[in-house]
Amino acid sequence: MDKDAARKIIVDGLTKKLKTKSKFYLKDFYKMLPDEKNKDIKNLVNLMVREEILEYWSSGSTTMIGLKGKGKQAAAEDEN
């Protein structure tokens, strides 16, 4: 699958779930593209972060990934 099609599947998949969830584990992305190699998906997800389509959220021990600008944002993270 070409990268643009994979990008679209990821963005659509995350957008669809936005109502209930804004941060995802890397493994959730593997499920969106079952025919692709996990390593390729990992590289694509990290590329999409550099392209500012996605962003990381980290607890310090675990990293989650979401659509950039969606869910609670850095400026509001100190709010309850």
Next chain:
Amino acid sequence: MAKHETPLLDQLESGPWPSFVSDLKQEAASRAKNEKGVEFQTPVDAVEDLLGVLELSYKHGRTHWKHGGIVGVFGYGGGVIGRYCDQPEMFPGVAHFHTMRISQPAGKYYTTEYLKQLCDLWEFRGSGITNMHGSTGDIIFIGTSTPQLEEIFYELTHTFNQDLGGSGSNLRTPSDCIGSSRCEYACYDTQAICHELTNEYQDELHRPAFPYKFKFKFDGCPNCCVASIARSDMSFIGTWKDDIRIDQEAVKAYVAGEIPSNAGAHAGRDWGPFDIQKEVVGLCPTGCMRYEGGKLEINTPECTRCMHCINVMPRALRIGNDRGLSILVGAKAPILDGAQMGSLLVPFIKVEEPYDEIKAVIESIWDWWMEEGKNRERLGELIKRQGFQALLTATGIKAVPQHVIEPRSNPYIFWKEDEVEGGWERDVTEYRKYHQR
């Protein structure tokens, strides 16, 4: 006059040990005075507020920190950990108080000048509070705000040639002992391999690839000064295959009391004369030593390289010459499934640049763990869940006796169906002809 009353913290200063509370108060006073005229980019009273929020946490018996966040530097998925205080009005100086992990140099060697420069940067752009070093080994900068992160990162990388460390679901900053730079026990060059693998796996260090954290640690010998066997998913421990080298004249000198045992480490008290039988031979865990007629003998096949005899008599006994390392896997602290020590995977491997054989083991483990590991499941937990045999299959390593922890308690070497004639299926009717229900 302190900004906040801290009677509970003050009490912590009354013990015999150096107190972090005293350190924090010293830093708070230094920032208030600001003798160097620093233009602080983090509130000047951040340390006062840190003391205040800590006092409040002791009073309430609960934390007032919120965990995690979107903070980070561009393109990096690790190295910065978001921290916010849930009492920002009471403690505005620590309302946004993120942690940065700075990758420690191999063996933690640096010049005092470099440390001063790092501290000056942190005084300017952060709270001035550091943790030297965090559990993973990184230099920890505690407390700054989001706008300062990129500034600090730019300065670190461009002026100090210094990278951030790992955090989150990344490879964590690889950590090693001082190795052959200063230690005669080192069986391989820990700093060389630590440096090489840090460079090789930059992507894994900075961009999340794994179900959870992953740690490498390199110990030059089984004394395990970095405690890799207890703390790292992959532990590389120096070892040797041939005989411990014995200098019989030096052994006699120890016995005669001419050389102090343990390099004089127990000199603070009179323990009586050195007793080689009691203190060395009798404490050998495998009973592979004997001292008779003024001669020390070691039965090498029985020796487990525990290091005890070498530690007691370092001038008489030295590590062997056929050196390499053992790889152990799966150690972890007790977050999900209880603490675990590492299990031996590769009993002996030569340590030769460019370390291709070692990299092949690492990468096969990662492939398996990335495929099979659940979210937030450490390698040790996956091994426990699927069995050590699954790890052996994934890495293509043949089961060997060293994989068995002790006779008759081995939980993980099983026959596979294709190794057994007829497989697991059987004809029940045929079976019942010979066996009643």
